[in-house]
Amino acid sequence: MAMLTVPGTPHPIPLEVARSARARRRGLLGRDGIEGALLLSPASAVHTLGMRFAIDVAHLDRKLRVVAVRTMRPGRVGLPRARARHVLEAEAGAMERWGIRPGARLVVRDG
Known part of the structure; x- marks a missing residue:
């Protein structure tokens, strides 16, 4: 599993990466958290x-x-954001x- 690092946050965050079209379409559907x-x-x-639950969404540039x-x-349906790539x-x-x-x-690091 990859890890996400946020400036000013002491601990890395566990990160799943959905790179395939199928994984992106599924996203968090069917999960409870x-x-x-x-x-x-x-x-x-x-x-x-x-x-099944509310989510926070961050649009990221390249x-x-x-x-x-x-x-x-x-x-809800979110609109695309200009400059967003992820x-x-x-x-x-x-x-x-x-x-x-x-x-x-x-920062994303392979873990």
Whole structure:
């Protein structure tokens, strides 16, 4: 499993990476939660149709800099974000705890 590092956060975050089209389509559907986060790459938008829980969504540019962060309740469709090349998903409230906010540059390390 990969790890996500956020500047100013002392501990790395467990990270799943969805690189295949099938893995990106599935995302967090059918799950009751996630330990850590899920990176959809490439992706510029997500939806929460059929989701069982609210999620935080961070849109990232090609250098993994955060473009925007929002919380989405189940049953919503998100619009694509300009400059977004990747989308990071986590349980609602996690990104605020981790300090993920617009402008932050994230680092992904293979673990």
